[in-house]
Amino acid sequence: xxxxxxxxxxxxxxxxxxxxxxxxxxxxxxxxxxxxxxxxxxxxxxxxxxxxxxxxxxxxxxxxxxxxxxxxxxxxxxxxxxxxxxxxxxxxxxxxxxxxxxxxxxxxxxxxxxxxxxxxxxxxxxxxxxxxxxxxxxxxxxxxxxxxxxxxxxxxxxxxxxxxxxxxxxxxxxxxxxxxxxxxxxxxxxxxxxxxxxxxxxxxxxxxxxxxxxxxxxxxxxxxxxxxxxxxx
Amino acid sequence: xxxxxxxxxxxxxxxxxxxxxxxxxxxxxxxxxxxxxxxxxxxxxxxxxxxxxxxxxxxxxxxxxxxxxxxxxxxxxxxxxxxxxxxxxxxxxxxxxxxxxxxxxxxxxxxxxxxxxxxxxxxxxxxxxxxxxxxxxxxxxxxxxxxxxxxxxxxxxxxxxxxxxxxxxxxxxxxxxxxxxxxxxxxxxxxxxxxxxxxxxxxxxxxxxxxxxx
Numbered sequence: 001x002x003x004x005x006x007x008x009x010x011x012x013x014x015x016x017x018x019x020x021x022x023x024x025x026x027x028x029x030x031x032x033x034x035x036x037x038x039x040x041x042x043x044x045x046x047x048x049x050x051x052x053x054x055x056x057x058x059x060x061x062x063x064x065x066x067x068x069x070x071x072x073x074x075x076x077x078x079x080x081x082x083x084x085x086x087x088x089x090x091x092x093x094x095x096x097x098x099x100x101x102x103x104x105x106x107x108x109x110x111x112x113x114x115x116x117x118x119x120x121x122x123x124x125x126x127x128x129x130x131x132x133x134x135x136x137x138x139x140x141x142x143x144x145x146x147x148x149x150x151x152x153x154x155x156x157x158x159x160x161x162x163x164x165x166x167x168x169x170x171x172x173x174x175x176x177x178x179x180x181x182x183x184x185x186x187x188x189x190x191x192x193x194x195x196x197x198x199x200x201x202x203x204x205x206x207x208x209x210x211x212x213x214x215x216x217x218x219x220x221x222x223x224x225x226x227x228x229x230x231x232x233x
Numbered sequence: 234x235x236x237x238x239x240x241x242x243x244x245x246x247x248x249x250x251x252x253x254x255x256x257x258x259x260x261x262x263x264x265x266x267x268x269x270x271x272x273x274x275x276x277x278x279x280x281x282x283x284x285x286x287x288x289x290x291x292x293x294x295x296x297x298x299x300x301x302x303x304x305x306x307x308x309x310x311x312x313x314x315x316x317x318x319x320x321x322x323x324x325x326x327x328x329x330x331x332x333x334x335x336x337x338x339x340x341x342x343x344x345x346x347x348x349x350x351x352x353x354x355x356x357x358x359x360x361x362x363x364x365x366x367x368x369x370x371x372x373x374x375x376x377x378x379x380x381x382x383x384x385x386x387x388x389x390x391x392x393x394x395x396x397x398x399x400x401x402x403x404x405x406x407x408x409x410x411x412x413x414x415x416x417x418x419x420x421x422x423x424x425x426x427x428x429x430x431x432x433x434x435x436x437x438x439x440x441x442x443x444x445x446x447x
Contacts, residue, residue: 009303016310020317027321031328038331156392156421 043087049147050133051109051116052171068118070108076100078226091122091131104223109135116144117231119224123216126208127152130161130216134170140228143185146170148213158209169200175221182225184218187211238364246368250376252441257380258434259444262348266340267381268426274397276336277385281378283326283341285371287318288350292370295358302359311354312345319344349377384429392420 002008041057044064048055055063071086076099086105094102107118115138122131132148146167153159160166170185174197177183186199187210202210221228237243256262263284270280294314295302302310323341326334334341344350353373358366389395394402394416406414419425438444 003301003303004305009306012301012303013306013309016313020313024317024320027324031324034328035324035331038327042331156418 040087046147046149047107047118047120047133050118050145051111051135052145053109053111067109067111068107069110071105073103073105074224074227075104076102076223076226078224078228078230089120091120092129095122099223102223104227106224106227107133111144113144114138119220121216121220123212123219125150125153125161125212126158126206127154130209130212132161132216134217136175136228138231140232141174141176143170143173143175150209153209154206157203157205160203160206161209161213166200166203173197173200182221182228184221185214187214243365243368246365247372247375250369250372251379252376252437253443255376255380255437256349256352256373257377257430258437260349260352262352263377264427264430266343266347267377267384267430268423270337270340271381271385271388271426272392272421273336273389274382274385276333277381278378278397279326279330279333280337280340281374281381283322283337284344284347284350284377285374286322287315287344288353288374289367289370290318291315291350291354292358292366293363295354296361296363296366299359307359308351308355311351315350315354316345349373380430380433383433384426387429388420388426391417392425 041060044060045055045057048060048063048067051067053063053067073081073084073086073089075081081103084103086107089103089105094104105120109116109118116135117138117140118133118135120131120133122129124130128151130148130150130153132146134146135144136142137144148161148167150159150162153161173185175182175184177195177198183198186194187202188194188199189202189207250256254260257264257267266280266284270276291311291314295311298310319342322344323334326337326341353369357369361369386396389397390401394400394407394414402414402416404410406412408415417425
């Protein structure tokens, strides 16, 4: 057959595309369970990290099942919403909705020093989304631990938000001031005046990411405010 | 036809790209990914292996099909083969080495646009039998990988003080712990990768006079 004829070219292209599609589709389907499992384990590791529990890929499932005693979903008024799985809530989708319709997952973790509440957060860094989990003590004021991650912040600069020195600084800080107003946590530059119990040092060269993180904390603590107030009283 | 599998000519296909016709330092192809993924050794190694898998298989597949491919759509056929292999590699990485695949993020997908791969398909696989094509693929990917690994090694050592994630510089050396040493933050950024590649080219040319143009 003439290899340069139109018919040959068309048939060749069609057969090739169908074959390739079939191969790729079956590969994607057979690897899908492992991939979702990986994403799930990473999320569990991050949640555990926010209450200062180290885990690795192999034991994350087990530790999570043991430590995270309770998880539920609330709305912006702080009321529990039934019939939702907190672990499956995608913060990205929730953030796209108007505030009144958003759902917020809450995780409870029993530790030696009492019950901790874990709140997922999501915001914008310099190059892309940033997200994390912040845990509070039972007083709903003192930060017990924090874990942040990012999609594509600059290594050595903005990407430092996912390192331990930065996250350690959040421990023991207070999100409510003495008059009971929610002030969240400010991320400061050297020389900037801010009460120490409500602020942590920013990252040199990572100002925009730091500001994005500050904004994320403020916004998301605000969304949880009703719930925090209920638990406080 | 009577050529043996490991004849001198075939071995040259493997060894040439390591030095005389190295894709990065001599042909200056595939620079983008060489700069982007080499901040640490581990992603460099994974990237090198991924490119090797894609290039070797793409070369073999195109070489097997070379007598059937309609000339007018040969570039499209090559791209389809490369793209499907890359997607397969990406899926496998996501399933088995999730943390590395996160680090490499978009760069795995960008293997598709790596000029080394299309260059080899067009220049070699379309006109040669599968076995030499396979060796040519391996050789060129190895030439690419070697440079990636050298750059990754240098950048991780001086930029993070570790090799393959293991701390090499003792903790007590660091200024933070009362020592005298500090990691060079520049090494983590892409410009230093370019400078490192430049130094490799310099060393290579001063040792291999054949490469110096008049």
